Amino acid sequence: MDSCTDKEEKPAKFVWVNGPIIVGAGPSGLAASACLSEHGVPSVILERSNCIASLWQQKTYDRLKLHLPKQFCVLPLLGFPEHFPKYPTKDQFISYLESYAAHFSIQPRFNQSVQSAEFDSSCGFWKVRTQDLEYISRWFIVATGENAEPVIPEIAGIGRFHGPIVHTSAYKSGSDFAGQRVLVVGCGNSGMEVSLDLSRHGAVPHMVVRNTVHVLPREMFGFSTFGIVMELLKWFPLRLVDKLLLLVANLTIGNTGQLGIHRPKTGPIELKNFTGKTPVLDVGALSQIKSGKIKVMEGVKEITRNGAKFMNGQEKQFDSIVLATGYKSNVPTWLKGSDFFTKDGMPKTPFPNGWKGQNGLYTVGFTRRGLLGTASDAIKLAKDIADQWRTDQDCRTYSNIVLVKNCTKK
Numbered sequence: 001m002d003s004c005t006d007k008e009e010k011p012a013k014f015v016w017v018n019g020p021i022i023v024g025a026g027p028s029g030l031a032a033s034a035c036l037s038e039h040g041v042p043s044v045i046l047e048r049s050n051c052i053a054s055l056w057q058q059k060t061y062d063r064l065k066l067h068l069p070k071q072f073c074v075l076p077l078l079g080f081p082e083h084f085p086k087y088p089t090k091d092q093f094i095s096y097l098e099s100y101a102a103h104f105s106i107q108p109r110f111n112q113s114v115q116s117a118e119f120d121s122s123c124g125f126w127k128v129r130t131q132d133l134e135y136i137s138r139w140f141i142v143a144t145g146e147n148a149e150p151v152i153p154e155i156a157g158i159g160r161f162h163g164p165i166v167h168t169s170a171y172k173s174g175s176d177f178a179g180q181r182v183l184v185v186g187c188g189n190s191g192m193e194v195s196l197d198l199s200r201h202g203a204v205p206h207m208v209v210r211n212t213v214h215v216l217p218r219e220m221f222g223f224s225t226f227g228i229v230m231e232l233l234k235w236f237p238l239r240l241v242d243k244l245l246l247l248v249a250n251l252t253i254g255n256t257g258q259l260g261i262h263r264p265k266t267g268p269i270e271l272k273n274f275t276g277k278t279p280v281l282d283v284g285a286l287s288q289i290k291s292g293k294i295k296v297m298e299g300v301k302e303i304t305r306n307g308a309k310f311m312n313g314q315e316k317q318f319d320s321i322v323l324a325t326g327y328k329s330n331v332p333t334w335l336k337g338s339d340f341f342t343k344d345g346m347p348k349t350p351f352p353n354g355w356k357g358q359n360g361l362y363t364v365g366f367t368r369r370g371l372l373g374t375a376s377d378a379i380k381l382a383k384d385i386a387d388q389w390r391t392d393q394d395c396r397t398y399s400n401i402v403l404v405k406n407c408t409k410k
Helices: 027-038 054-058 090-103 189-200 225-232 238-253 268-275 285-290 370-391 396-408
Strands: 014-016 021-023 044-046 116-120 125-129 134-137 140-142 165-167 181-185 204-208 215-217 280-282 295-297 300-303 307-310 315-317 320-323 361-363
Touching (some): 027 090, 027 370, 044 134, 054 090, 116 140, 181 189, 181 315, 189 204, 189 280, 215 238, 238 268, 361 370
Parallel strands (some): 021 044, 021 140, 140 361, 181 204, 181 320, 204 295, 215 280
Antiparallel strands (some): 116 125, 125 134, 300 307, 307 315
């Protein structure tokens, strides 16, 4: 909705939103807005950056592709173009999101960084404050997701290192590191893929594997591993599916423990469901490890001026360090007065019921189940809000005006 302006066109202090306030214009926020519009419910998206899907547009590396087939990454109500490949590229996915926003006439309010959001029980509204405005609504949707802020680890001596240190959020291409010895801290999907990218551009990556991790082939017998898992789970218990998965993985990619990458005792799907730790889907890094082009290292004990000391006593020199240490939620830094989220910024109620809190609070994109979880949340919250919207539609206008006046007098 349009905000009121005075004669000098200065922004109004308060903006009443005739529908839910959504924070975040990534896939989760777009999906929530689209599903709401399908029910005839308007919404306003507040986005701190200057574009939709800023994580994808501004903080991803050039070679990135979707790790899952496109049918598992589609948002509600609008599919991918038919000509897109099985695993769309970063640019193709961004173009899909832009087309999605245009199709549903979604126009986020950009450069609106939420400073705080809090439910005012005295008037029954959510107050969402940005750097220059306060938005007020009956409903509030948190769509900032699990990957809002880069995780920067505390490593002894890291401040002494003489060379560049970049998080994968700032990494673009291995061409920037050609000929260098690069320490890659982290062995998840990003760590593996960045190491692969570095090796293909003539760098010598040394990938730190501190903890156990499941590595699976992206495809088995010509079919998506994830797709096979989804089908098997319809017929067999989770732990049996995990055993079958690991059996085939060992036959196709071998024993990763011999490469220094040890598997957890818990199976990959069970581990994902209970901890959110995603298995690595191999897109070529394992072959580079086997050939010696990617070196696997134990945990880092200390960063030195010219390199690093490792837990096994080794010491090596490096030109650069890449932190493939992932992202985290930032909800606890700005959501006030709510105990719905943990200190780590995730809903306390586990999937599939973590999409709804109290007093008109909703979440989307916190399921640890990727875009399939996002779609599920968006569909559920839109129906729930739409049912409330239709119930009090006739008496909303007058009562809301009175309540907002009382709310903003404080």
